[in-house]
Structures are given as C-alpha cells and as structure tokens.
Amino acid sequence: MHTKLLSKFAGAALAAAVSALSLSATVTAASASSEPTYTIAYEGPLSGGNAQLGLNMKFAVQLAINQANAGTTFGHLPFKLAFLAADDQGSATQSPTAAQQVIGNSSVMALVGPAFSGATKAAEPLYAQAKLATVSPSATAPELAQHGWKNFFRVVADDNAQGPADATFAVKQLKAKKIYSIDDGSAYAQGLATAFDAAAKKLGASVTHATALGTTQCQAGTGNVQQYSAVATSIISSHAPVTFYAGYYCDFALLAKSLRSAGYKGILMSDDGSLDPHYVSEAGAKVANGTYISCACADLSKNAAAAPFAKQFRALAHFPVGTYSAESYDATNVIISVMKKLGVKGISRANIVNALHHVTYKGLTKVVKFQANGNIAGTAVYIYHVVNGKIVELGLAP
Amino acid sequence: MCFTENFMQYLVNGLANGFLYALIALGYTLVYGVLQLINFAHSEVFMSGGFAGYFVLQAVVGRQPHGLMSVLMIVLGIVAGACGGGLIAFLLERVAYRPLRRRKAPKLAFLISAIGASYFLFNLAGKEFGRTSLSVPYIFNGTNSGIAFTFLGAQVQTMYLIWAAAAIVLLVSLDRVVAKTKLGQGIRAVAEDAETASLMGVNIDRVISQAFVLGGLLGGAAGFLYALNFGVVYTMGFTPALKAFTAAVLGGIGNLRGAMLGGLVLGVAESLPLSCVNFNWQDVIAFGILIVVLLFRPMGLLGERLGRSA
Structure with a gap:
C-alpha cells in the first residue's frame, strides 16, 4: 500500500x-x-x-x-x-x-x-x-x-493560442457540431479545455464538458483507470462526433482504448501533452490511427x-x-x-x-523574443495526425 | 432518463470491474482469515502477476494469434500471472511476515513490514522495468478490445467476457478447494481456532503459507487480466487493490464468498449511479454506499468470520 x-x-x-x-x-x-x-x-x-x-x-x-x-x-x-x-x-x-x-x-x-x-x-x-x-x-x-x-x-x-486554434480546427475542418471535451483535472488541462470550450461554442458547436482525473496508473492524479469505461459510455451516448482530450499521453491512450473498445466511431483529438510516440505505442496503432494532436511546436524533421x-x-x-x-x-x-x-x-x-x-x-x-509578461511573441500552433502508427505534421492550424 | 438510459451498459461495466475486484479481494480475505492481518503488500502481488503475464506473452507471442491460439495465449497469460503472484506472495510471507510471527511481534509491526515490502517491490519494479506503461501484446481482436455482442442495448466487450469467464472459473475452483480438500480443511481449521488446530496436528506455518499462495495465485491472475486491458506499470496495483480491500470489508472480511459478493457489489455500486450523474461522482457514491452498508451491517454483507489469530 x-x-x-x-x-x-x-x-x-x-x-x-x-x-x-x-x-x-x-x-x-x-x-x-x-x-x-x-x-x-x-x-x-x-x-x-x-x-x-x-x-x-x-x-x-x-x-x-x-x-x-x-x-x-x-x-x-x-x-x-x-x-x-x-x-x-x-x-x-x-x-x-x-x-x-x-x-x-x-x-x-x-x-x-x-x-x-x-x-x-x-x-x-x-x-x-x-x-x-x-x-x-x-x-x-x-x-x-x-x-x-x-x-x-x-x-x-500558451493555451489561449492553442485552445482556440484546436477549437477552430475541430469545428471548421472536422465539421463537428457537437464536441465532448474532457480535461484531466491538471492546471494545464483545465486552462486549455476552458479556452477550447469557449472558442468552440463561439463558433457554433455545442460542447459537453467533463473532468476525468488523471490516474494513479499514469501517476498523473488520483483517478482510477476503471473510470474510463464510464467515460466512454457517456461519450458514446452523447453522440458527439469529436472528442477533445486536454491532458497527457498516458491517460489519453487509456481513454482512446476504452472508447474504441466500447465501439466509439468518432474522431479523437488532443493537445501537445499527447504529442509523443508513446501515445501510439500505449494505445496501439489501430486505436491511435486518425487521432489529431495539436502543438505550439513544429515538426523538427521538416526543418x-x-x-x-x-x-x-x-x-x-x-x-x-x-x-x-x-x-x-x-x-x-x-x-x-x-x-x-x-x-x-x-x-x-x-x-x-x-x-x-x-x-x-x-x-x-523560432526567433525567441519575450513579451513583458514572459510569454513568447508570436503564436503559431501546428496540427499533427496519426497515420499508420506514425505522428505526422499536417501544418499550421487554421 | 435517470437510471434508464444506458442502465444495462453501466450494469455490464460494473459487473466486469466487480469480477476483478472479487479476485483481488480474495487475497486479502484469505490472509485475514488465518492471520487476522491485512496484507498491505497485496497490491504488489497483483502488480507482479501483471508483469509475469506481460513478460511471458512478450516472449512467446510473435504474430498476432487467432481463434484457439488466442484462447491458449490468454490461458497462458493467466497461468503466468498466477504463478508470478503466487511466488511473490510466498516470498512475502517468508520474508516480511514469518520472522515477525516467530518473534511474536505486535500487530503494528506486521503492518509496517507489509508497507515496507510494498514500497520495496514497486520501486524495484519501477527501477527494473521502467517508469512508463507497457502494453501487453495483442492476442485477440487486433487490439485486445472490441465488442463481442450487444445484449439488451448493452455492448458487451470481449474483454469483459474474458474477465467474467476467468473470474468465475477461478472463484468456483477456490471455493471447492477450500470446501473439499485437505488443504482447505487446514485453512478453515486455522481460521476457526488456530491453537486448537495446532493441537489437532495442523501445521500452522504451512497453512499460513498456503493461504498466502492461494491469494497470490488469484491476485496475480487478476493482475494479468487487468494488464490485458490497461497495460502494466509499477504503480498499477495501487487503486485496484485499494478498491478490492474495500470490497473484502464490504462483503465481510475473512469470509470467502463475502469477498466475491463484495467485489461484485462494489463494481456495480460504482457504475450504476453514473446513468444519473456525471462520472466524477463515481467514487463519492460508491464509498457513500460502503459507509451506509457498514452502518447497518458493521460485519459486512455476509458477516465477518473471526477465529483466534495464529
């Protein structure tokens, strides 16, 4: 114990x-x-x-x-x-x-x-x-x-750039009228999800929001892994075609697995905390394929x-x-x-x-130059996509 | 809406988790039965089972198996998990409990010894096997997931069927072993009255060791079944074991059938109310129910079986 x-x-x-x-x-x-x-x-x-x-x-x-x-x-x-x-x-x-x-x-x-x-x-x-x-x-x-x-x-x-960019991508590119948004209860995820929800609603989508605490399995909080079967049931019964997860790769992989094994057919999307090949290896390529991930960071292999x-x-x-x-x-x-x-x-x-x-x-x-409050000047957000078990950059978010 | 929408789905989810809780809970209850002690290192017995199953499958699974091969692989994983769990439970008893019992240490010393063993084991696992979660090889359905069939609107996952089938087989076997065999007689005798049992020629040390191993076999098998769905990592034992301990108390600690019932009741109690409220309420409601049940039945649902300690 x-x-x-x-x-x-x-x-x-x-x-x-x-x-x-x-x-x-x-x-x-x-x-x-x-x-x-x-x-x-x-x-x-x-x-x-x-x-x-x-x-x-x-x-x-x-x-x-x-x-x-x-x-x-x-x-x-x-x-x-x-x-x-x-x-x-x-x-x-x-x-x-x-x-x-x-x-x-x-x-x-x-x-x-x-x-x-x-x-x-x-x-x-x-x-x-x-x-x-x-x-x-x-x-x-x-x-x-x-x-x-x-x-x-x-x-x-910051997430004031990432959240709205993600929301715009989900509503405009993925054409989602209904979005289920989840955060893991961390300061990072709650800030991001709040920014995401507000922007998605402004663009006309209806958003259901819930918190699924990061799990002890991932050492990301006090949550219990078995919660994900209940989370998956709620998401499926909401009929949302897009699920947005604000959090980190370890829990996102567990959620993705639960969703797919419960028969969820919608699109999964997450943030820079999930931009890691471990997301694919832990969820399995079959589950991870098709997931969209955003990051305020560009793919280095293109540079x-x-x-x-x-x-x-x-x-x-x-x-x-x-x-x-x-x-x-x-x-x-x-x-x-x-x-x-x-x-x-x-x-x-x-x-x-x-x-x-x-x-x-x-x-x-990028050219590093700070604003007075410590934020970086400029706000580029990139969208990534999981294809055949590999995370590839699609380019700048709209 | 409330309690009707997705009612069956939540019931199925709850039962599936309940079967896992029941398997782990038996480890607590068996040890409590003979020693009147809570084995707080049982979470690491569970973890060892997960890792043992993982490593064995990693070694034997090449291409994705199908059909009968998948079933064989699952059975192999369960056996490996059970052996891993049983071995660690056996060692735990030898190293962390028996020396204390020989020296007639106070109860508190056992508790601390168990927590120490738990810390030792999960930190060792984290150091040896890495800190990140590892996925068990895919041995059925492409990704160890998918829906087997739909029943009254509830989607029953293949994983749930495996959990239920394995748990039922293991629980019934244990029940028979304890009721019918000489080994079981010994355990029951020691649980009833250790002193008299020893006067009647029961080897108490051996019985205690057997109780640990039996609990370890089931806990290890549960560890593998859990890992099949959620992967293995050194911290995996913490919450499931805590829940299982709760289930054992809920059913009446020391009572084998109580642990099985407690596991299923806790699983369902966690899940069903979610058709009414957000899943953030899961633990609030489940443990609220636990407190209410214990208020009315302080000895648990089926009552505590208490003997004199060995």
Missing part, C-alpha cells in the same frame, strides 16, 4: 539523492578549470508515467550545455557551464521540493522549466523570490503569465537547420528527439546567449532575468 504521505517522503529522499549526485558533479567540473563555473538547472518529470516528456527536454538542455562548453555554439566562453537536473515527477506537490534543491545551489544562475503547468504554478513563487530566471519549454497554462512573476519566461505559445541537432541529440540520449526537445534546446541557448553578453562580471541571477526581458535570439524553432 503506498499512501500519499509516504510517497511524498520517498520523493523528497529521491530528489535529495539526485541533487547530491549533481552537486558533486558541479564541484569536480569547477576544480578542473580556473574559469568560474555556473550551473543551468532543469526541472521536469524524470520519473512517473509522463517521464518521457521530461527526458525529451533534459537531454536537449544537457546537449546545449555540452556544446557551449566545447565552444561549438557560442565560441569560447569565459566560464564553464554545469548541469543540474531536478525531478518533480510532473507533479505540483513534488515541484516546490525540487525548486528548493535548485535555489539552494548558489551556482545555479537560471533554470530551464518547470516542464508542466501545475508544477510551474506551485514552484514559481519560490523561483520569483530567489530572482532566478525560469524559461519553460512547455508550460502552456495562460494564467502563469498573469501572476506578475518577473522571472517567468516561456518559449511556447533542415535542425538536422544536426537531431543527430547529436540521438547520440547523447540514445533515443530520437521528441516533443519539446528543440524548445528546450532553444530555451537553454537563450540563457547561455544572455550569460555570454553579461560576461563573468555581469552574471548574477537578477541580471539574467533583466537581460532576458530584452533578448532577441534566433533559435531552431
């Missing part, structure tokens, strides 16, 4: 062990060189049911740091960079503990992440107090930009400039680039570009925050 309280302790112990390991790594790097060493941290899910999303990001951050140290991306830097990974399991309850580990390490100058919106909401007050810049490659909940956190930045468009990145990522991570890998790479490089400009004398947590407000950096995915 794992009780919630006990799992908290286990999580904290694990995080402590991880940070102890990373700390010792930092120290050896510093003693090997006379130049000062600064650390760039990453916070996201490195264990748990949605760990793959975190691993996609972690290795990209590590790659950017390795390249900067080798002098390939920014030329010779007057300092060395170290890397620290903090595992928050994607959970809002674990996130503050992970944040404390990062903040407590005085060599950490900036952070890539947190990865998930709920975790970001929970940890950001701590980061804001420590004046530590956080550049998230993936947290898309709109409200995150509305708290007045000066240190908050993100390199993806020639990104080819070397994809190759080096694979060599480091031993798996191909995934969702938000390129965004994480860009987020890390934006931070490094700012540090280079500030120079050894100018580098401090607070100065990096200020400099990020004025940065313009051409990354792999």
Whole structure:
C-alpha cells in the first residue's frame, strides 16, 4: 500500500539523492578549470508515467550545455557551464521540493522549466523570490503569465493560442457540431479545455464538458483507470462526433482504448501533452490511427537547420528527439546567449532575468523574443495526425 | 432518463470491474482469515502477476494469434500471472511476515513490514522495468478490445467476457478447494481456532503459507487480466487493490464468498449511479454506499468470520 504521505517522503529522499549526485558533479567540473563555473538547472518529470516528456527536454538542455562548453555554439566562453537536473515527477506537490534543491545551489544562475503547468504554478513563487530566471519549454497554462512573476519566461505559445486554434480546427475542418471535451483535472488541462470550450461554442458547436482525473496508473492524479469505461459510455451516448482530450499521453491512450473498445466511431483529438510516440505505442496503432494532436511546436524533421541537432541529440540520449526537445534546446541557448553578453562580471541571477526581458535570439524553432509578461511573441500552433502508427505534421492550424 | 438510459451498459461495466475486484479481494480475505492481518503488500502481488503475464506473452507471442491460439495465449497469460503472484506472495510471507510471527511481534509491526515490502517491490519494479506503461501484446481482436455482442442495448466487450469467464472459473475452483480438500480443511481449521488446530496436528506455518499462495495465485491472475486491458506499470496495483480491500470489508472480511459478493457489489455500486450523474461522482457514491452498508451491517454483507489469530 503506498499512501500519499509516504510517497511524498520517498520523493523528497529521491530528489535529495539526485541533487547530491549533481552537486558533486558541479564541484569536480569547477576544480578542473580556473574559469568560474555556473550551473543551468532543469526541472521536469524524470520519473512517473509522463517521464518521457521530461527526458525529451533534459537531454536537449544537457546537449546545449555540452556544446557551449566545447565552444561549438557560442565560441569560447569565459566560464564553464554545469548541469543540474531536478525531478518533480510532473507533479505540483513534488515541484516546490525540487525548486528548493535548485535555489539552494548558489551556482545555479537560471533554470530551464518547470516542464508542466501545475508544477510551474506551485514552484514559481519560490523561483520569483530567489530572482532566478525560469524559461519553460512547455508550460502552456495562460494564467502563469498573469501572476506578475518577473522571472517567468516561456518559449511556447500558451493555451489561449492553442485552445482556440484546436477549437477552430475541430469545428471548421472536422465539421463537428457537437464536441465532448474532457480535461484531466491538471492546471494545464483545465486552462486549455476552458479556452477550447469557449472558442468552440463561439463558433457554433455545442460542447459537453467533463473532468476525468488523471490516474494513479499514469501517476498523473488520483483517478482510477476503471473510470474510463464510464467515460466512454457517456461519450458514446452523447453522440458527439469529436472528442477533445486536454491532458497527457498516458491517460489519453487509456481513454482512446476504452472508447474504441466500447465501439466509439468518432474522431479523437488532443493537445501537445499527447504529442509523443508513446501515445501510439500505449494505445496501439489501430486505436491511435486518425487521432489529431495539436502543438505550439513544429515538426523538427521538416526543418533542415535542425538536422544536426537531431543527430547529436540521438547520440547523447540514445533515443530520437521528441516533443519539446528543440524548445528546450532553444530555451537553454537563450540563457547561455544572455550569460555570454553579461560576461563573468555581469552574471548574477537578477541580471539574467533583466537581460532576458530584452533578448532577441534566433533559435531552431523560432526567433525567441519575450513579451513583458514572459510569454513568447508570436503564436503559431501546428496540427499533427496519426497515420499508420506514425505522428505526422499536417501544418499550421487554421 | 435517470437510471434508464444506458442502465444495462453501466450494469455490464460494473459487473466486469466487480469480477476483478472479487479476485483481488480474495487475497486479502484469505490472509485475514488465518492471520487476522491485512496484507498491505497485496497490491504488489497483483502488480507482479501483471508483469509475469506481460513478460511471458512478450516472449512467446510473435504474430498476432487467432481463434484457439488466442484462447491458449490468454490461458497462458493467466497461468503466468498466477504463478508470478503466487511466488511473490510466498516470498512475502517468508520474508516480511514469518520472522515477525516467530518473534511474536505486535500487530503494528506486521503492518509496517507489509508497507515496507510494498514500497520495496514497486520501486524495484519501477527501477527494473521502467517508469512508463507497457502494453501487453495483442492476442485477440487486433487490439485486445472490441465488442463481442450487444445484449439488451448493452455492448458487451470481449474483454469483459474474458474477465467474467476467468473470474468465475477461478472463484468456483477456490471455493471447492477450500470446501473439499485437505488443504482447505487446514485453512478453515486455522481460521476457526488456530491453537486448537495446532493441537489437532495442523501445521500452522504451512497453512499460513498456503493461504498466502492461494491469494497470490488469484491476485496475480487478476493482475494479468487487468494488464490485458490497461497495460502494466509499477504503480498499477495501487487503486485496484485499494478498491478490492474495500470490497473484502464490504462483503465481510475473512469470509470467502463475502469477498466475491463484495467485489461484485462494489463494481456495480460504482457504475450504476453514473446513468444519473456525471462520472466524477463515481467514487463519492460508491464509498457513500460502503459507509451506509457498514452502518447497518458493521460485519459486512455476509458477516465477518473471526477465529483466534495464529
């Protein structure tokens, strides 16, 4: 029996062990060189049911740091960079503990992440107090930009861009007059689903909305997997031709399986949290085929400039680039570009925050430039489609 | 609208889940019967069954099997799951319970020992087999899903039929084993009065071990049946086992038929009200019913069978 309280302790112990390991790594790097060493941290899910999303990001951050140290991306830097990974399991309850580990390490100058919106909401007050810049490659909940956190930045468009784009696609392209929309109860999914529902109604569709909590099976909440047979029954009896799921791939795969095995014939659609090949492998290609997935991220394989990145990522991570890998790479490089400009004398947590407000950096995915509230300037949303067990990009959402 | 729309569908969904709860619940009840202890590591026995079935099928299934081959594969998976569950349950008793019993440890020590074993097992599984959910190979219907037939407006999935068939066979066999065999006599004797049973020449250690293994066989088989639909992952045991524990208490803990009935009642109680209300109410209503039932029948539906502890 794992009780919630006990799992908290286990999580904290694990995080402590991880940070102890990373700390010792930092120290050896510093003693090997006379130049000062600064650390760039990453916070996201490195264990748990949605760990793959975190691993996609972690290795990209590590790659950017390795390249900067080798002098390939920014030329010779007057300092060395170290890397620290903090595992928050994607959970809002674990996130503050992970944040404390990062903040407590005085060599950490900036952070890539947190990865998930709920975790970001929970940890950001701590980061804001420590004046530590956080550049998230993936947290898309709109409200995150509305708290007045000066240190908050993100390199993806928020759900106020994604939700309406998804709704427009469902109503205009898929011609859905009736939509069943589900969220998993997380901060991210609820924000996205709210934006989606409002936009779909405005376009004339009728929307039924329900919350199916993320499951313990996926470590994405307290829900019970068996709920999906009931969810499927409700959806089928609503006769909605399109089901929109706001949440992450692990639970979306379980829902998709339940829907198909209960005989649902409608179209499935989900968000960037489901943009992962694991969705297809967990649901099975037969179930997953035909699913539409949206993301404020473009498909890297179509981008020639990104080819070397994809190759080096694979060599480091031993798996191909995934969702938000390129965004994480860009987020890390934006931070490094700012540090280079500030120079050894100018580098401090607070100065990096200020400099990020004025940065313009051409990354792999887009030109990174932040609005005053930390949101990225520009709002491109792409639609993907599962065909023959592969997720392919269809292009920009209408 | 209420209770009429999709009534049959919810009943079928509920019964299907209920059969799984019943299989897991028997593990709690068997151990409680002989030891008056709740084996909180039973969730990991269930998980071990899921993984054992997964690995065996992964090794033998090449191309998608059809017809009789599919049935054989399902039986093989259930047997593998049962063996995995039985083995872990056996080891659990040896490592986490028997030494404490020898030293006449207080009840609380058993509880903590079980929680420790549970943590050890699921973290080990997470470390060894990865943190992401793995799908059991497809062994029927293309995707281990699909509808077998429609009955009074309810769509009965092939998966549900497999769950029901396997559960009924296993539950009836267990009932016969406990009622008719020498092994069952021993378990009943120890449950009734452990001291007298030992004076009559019953080897208590062996009976306790057998009760663990029997519960583990069923729990492991349930783990595989569950995995067939939902996949295997190291955290898979948590909620189903919690629900099954509830079912065991609902039916009257220590009472074998009570555990079976409790599982089915809990499954249906979770599901039926959903034809009236949103599925977010599922657990609220199910556990509301549990509290009401226990208020009127504190010993559970069929009553608790209590003896003196071994």
